[in-house]
Amino acid sequence: MGTRVRNRDQAELLRLLRDRGPLSRAELTDGLALSKSKVAVELERLSGTGLVEDAGRAASRGGRPSSLVRVGGDLRFAGIDIGATSVDVAVTDGALRVLRKVQHGIDVRSGPEEVLGTATALLRELCRTTGTTALAGIGAGVPGPVSFADGVAVVPPIMPGWDEYPVRERLSAEFDCPALLDNDVNLMAAGEFHAGAARGLGTFLFVKLGTGVGAGIVVDGRVHRGVDGSAGDIGHIQVHDQGPVCACGNVGCLEAFFSGVALRRDATTAAEAGRSPFLAERLTTTGVLTGRDVADAAAAGDPVATGLIREGGRHVGEVVAKLVSFFNPARIVIGGGLANLGDLLLAEVRSTVYRRSLPLATRNLPVVLTGLGDAAGVLGAVRMISDDVFSPNPVAG
Amino acid sequence: MGTRVRNRDQAELLRLLRDRGPLSRAELTDGLALSKSKVAVELERLSGTGLVEDAGRAASRGGRPSSLVRVGGDLRFAGIDIGATSVDVAVTDGALRVLRKVQHGIDVRSGPEEVLGTATALLRELCRTTGTTALAGIGAGVPGPVSFADGVAVVPPIMPGWDEYPVRERLSAEFDCPALLDNDVNLMAAGEFHAGAARGLGTFLFVKLGTGVGAGIVVDGRVHRGVDGSAGDIGHIQVHDQGPVCACGNVGCLEAFFSGVALRRDATTAAEAGRSPFLAERLTTTGVLTGRDVADAAAAGDPVATGLIREGGRHVGEVVAKLVSFFNPARIVIGGGLANLGDLLLAEVRSTVYRRSLPLATRNLPVVLTGLGDAAGVLGAVRMISDDVFSPNPVAG
Known part of the structure; x- marks a missing residue:
């Protein structure tokens, strides 16, 4: 290099x-x-x-x-944030300023060949349009547990075909530069730490509410990945003894109560049952409901949509309250696609956390929404790889 | 110095x-x-x-x-582990070998003057009997949240009169040496890390089941205290929506389901209701039931006692399963007075954790009992103070 x-x-x-x-x-x-x-x-x-x-x-x-x-003005880093339904790719300069960023719809279930093919094509395109001839490093993330040391996803539940696929090795070889792979939620947490709602905070939790639900844990300025890379896997924490059956086979998991998937399910049921004229009309128009539709419905005063968001916030708050008692962080940052549900969601998470955690752990505990939106992942990715490239003992390449 | x-x-x-x-x-x-x-x-x-x-x-x-x-052969450290109902004091040499250790019954609710009076008298006695003329440092612990930097307990729920009392300052002044104060569960975790069931492990959880319930969190070999010193406060994590009312005012807290206090309550109820001849007879003889009595009853084949232990283990396991999903530790170590309930308790905690956590986080996760018994706290205390004395930038004195 x-x-x-x-x-x-x-x-x-x-x-x-x-x-x-x-x-x-x-x-x-x-x-x-x-x-x-x-x-x-x-x-x-x-x-x-x-x-x-x-x-x-x-x-x-x-x-x-x-x-x-x-x-150096010629230094370039790249971030690739692979989610369940979209991939974000960015090229930054050496100070991690985004030169260009692009988002593209994908289905992570279509497997690593296809998804990485899309991602690398997008990155090559960005390199071309930004005049980038060489990358100093690539940070990448996927929506599942990752063996950080090996640069591969490990038995990721929603990513068929990705288990042990050499993601890091492929990126490193294709672009002839060091690369690192992490869980997408860890990257989002790193992004919030670098430039978002947790900037400069030593110890905080990032909670991603998207297609799935997960947490990024930062301790003393470093992402805590856990011994198997599965730390932060809070989507399958049991909220109640009874409840919807989860994809994991258990009953009452947080994700089964509230997530992009669960909200779509509940909104569609409400629309089809005629309980929400707003959602019913939207469903007829678009054929499918998303979190955005529920947010629009709530903003238009639809009580069913408001109820879904409040109930979801309460379930998230119940889990976060437990984590606050256990971990005593300085801040909770909420991001991911469902963060678009905004203040209504936030208010419900907050009140549940403040009610259910011990006073000492919450007296100085802000619960806030992401400051970065869907840029958190790629920013965390370039932060991670640049930390490594700017290190005397790099993990990558 | x-x-x-x-x-x-x-x-x-x-x-x-x-x-x-x-x-x-x-x-x-x-x-x-x-x-x-x-x-x-x-x-x-x-x-x-x-x-x-x-x-x-x-x-x-x-x-x-x-x-x-x-x-140096003349180096001496002291550890003082103040629990709800007893205080352990030890004097060690510079290699943290215990020269002498003593345990004494107290009631932490009698306040800092009386309890610290007892503890310092015990320590002076130990110094005399071990020929110790000067201490290189004292580590101390109390059963409540601690501001580590200030060396005081902070609004500890079961310790009236201790809030902001200058414990560290008093010990330091009385023995003319550096001193540090921490939460007792953090010390136990440090003890297990130093010489017990988690020796040399970077990242693990210690779960104390005693009068109260708490966790000690070790990340990369360092105790994680949280931003307010309240990390590990898992006794008030809600296990079920319904359940016994807890001293904290909430319903269904882990401590209200299972702890030294809760077990005494349930065992006494069972004895008085005539559901357990063994416990009834023990209650008549001793006037009060403890965890030890329940263990004896279970060992004698008493089904009610066995049921209480199993149910308790299940509740503990449900909370630990959530922490495992969140934190992905290398090991769970169970200590505190109720660890004496032994394999029956352990089996129930284990099976619940393995059933409720994600497979990835438990495939290499041993759940074990403390290797140190009631010595964990004082060993952690001397480990903590010696780490600080053997540091170029000590926190203490």
Whole structure:
């Protein structure tokens, strides 16, 4: 690659420039508690490999104007966020600013060959349109449990054909650069940590409400993946003894009560039973109902839709309350497609969490919606791969 | 103190000698990836302050026999584990070997003056009988949420009078040494990590079943305390919508279903209702029933006692199953007074966890009983304070 980071000091310089650059040498010295000469030496080395570059002079604050440094202008990262029904692909610069981003509908059940074929075609197209000739790294995510060390999905329930498929290896080989694979919810959590509703928070939970339901756990600024990569798998936590049968075979799982799939089921039932004129009309028009339709119905004052959202929020809140008692996070961030249900959903989650958790764990606990929408995944993906590329001991390639 | 550790290398040398000493200089060099000369320099310095000392010569393996080093023979740590109904106090040497340990019945509700008066009197007695003239540090635990940074309990529900009482400050001043205060369950988890059923495991859960119920969470070898120090507070996780009213005001909390308090309640009810001749006779004899009586009854074939234990294990298992899905730990260790209920309890917890968690998270998940019994707390306490004393940036004193 020729872009290897040689030591911890170089890694810290690069991460600081990525997140807060351009910076002067004085700011780098202060920010990292390194000596002036150490900073100069390492910048010189990094400059030789194109990882950093000169960024002109800072506005003078009296005295000699100091020169600014930034991450190399040719550095490019890519993020691929594969969901159940869509894939998001983005190319960013070295400071993780999105140069171009695209979303494309897929069906993850059509298998890795087809889905990765689509994703890599989209990425090649983005590289072309952004003038990117080489990638410094690719971060990717899939909607299922992942062995992070191996870069493969592991017995993912909604992804037939993906078990042990060499996703990371394929991306790395096709684009000749380091790649990492993680669970999509972990990436979303990393995205919120990098630039969203949990920016800079050490310890928080991200709850994804989408086709499925999952949590991303961040402890002291690092994603907690668990010993088998299955941490955060909260969709199959039992909410009640009785309830709908879940795809997993158990009864009363959170996902069976509330998720994109469950909401579509309940909205369709209500429409067909004539309990909601709004949803019935929408179903006739479009042939299929989504969370968006339920949100529209609720906004139009439809009581059945409002009821579905409130009940869903309550079920989510009951599970989150347990996690709050257990984990005592600084914040709960709610994202995924159903976050579009907005304040009505949020209010119900909040009131349930505040009622059911111990006061000590909730006295300073904000429960908020994502600040990134569907960009959380790709942002987390580039954050993850750039952390690794800007490390003296990378996991990838 | 004169025993300050000056840098990271010294800290690592001390911890390695504490856990695996005596060691030769060659073993230290290998174990820490430090240069031979660096090891020699730092050992020299540490020897000057009495933190390490010569330990004679190793058995010759051919060639010149190498000299052994160990932690200073005069180093002493103390652990104080305050539970709801008893306090355990221990004095150890620098390698955390228990020199003497004592347990004394107390009632934590009698307040900090009385309880700490008892604990410090016990510690002074232990110092006298072990010839300890100075302590290098004290680790202490209480059965409630703790602000670790402040060394005080924070609105602890079962500890009237303890809120914000300066426990750490008092211990530190009385014994003129650094001190740290933590939640008792966190200490038990640290004890299991140091020398018990989770020795050397990075990520696991410790579940304490005692008067109350709580969990200790270890992530990558460090206790996760949560942002308010209330992490692991699982006793008030709701098991069922309906159920006994809990002391916290909610309905159906785990603690209200199963804990030392709940088991005493259920056993007494069964005895008084004439449903268990064994427990009725025991109640007549002793005037009060404990978990031990229920264990004895079950061992004698009493079906009511067996039922209580099984049902309790099922409730614990239901909560643990949720935590396993969420957290994906490498092991579950069950301790606290009710761990004496033994294999019957364990079997029920296990089968519930394996049935209710996702297969991926349980395929390599042992659920085991504590290896330390009631020594887990004091061992964790000395582990915690020695980690801090053997650190270049101690939190304590």
